[in-house]
């Protein structure tokens with residue numbers, strides 16, 4: 001998704017929600033996730049309600065956005081900034097969000113990638129991944145390991161040091177970035193939608 005397409009998708013919260021739903025990032029419920037009742041309805045803008053046991057749940061339930069107090073439009077923009085390798089201290093200004101909120105989103109994206117790369121690397125079958133991302137053999141390889149280290153070194157330097165605790169998340173994110181550099185945009189949004 002280039003910037004021109006991004007303007008379309010983020011022109012309103014409704015458009016943004018449509019996009020997130022299409023990517024599977026937001027869950028589309030066809031029945032109550034608690035009791036299975038088929039009659040549900042949208043209430044108060046961001047909640048669903050079950051007409052069986054009258055339970056309510058947030059439309060962000062079971063998604064990367066659960067518990068995040070960020071507009072859908074801003075989340076989509078945050079993913080784009082992540083793709084463009086804009087560091088959190090700059091991204092928060094572009095998004096007009098607090099550093100901590102932006103950092104949290106960045107962190108969730110990295111955790112998502114970590115989970116994805118780990119699952120795929122060890123050959124686990126994951127229905128959602130298979131559905132959203134089509135691999136010919138279900139495995140991800142680093143093509144040309146020497147090329148990758150040069151690529152990773154250059155990027156890790158930009159972070160001015162990463163803590164030991166988070167290093168593996170950064171490394172996995174770079175692995176993902178490297179492997180899918182040809183269509184990173186599409187892969188990242190699909191991957192977030194596929195990983196829950």
Ligand SMILES: [Zn+2]
Nearest residue numbers: 032035050053
């Ligand atoms: Zn129910």
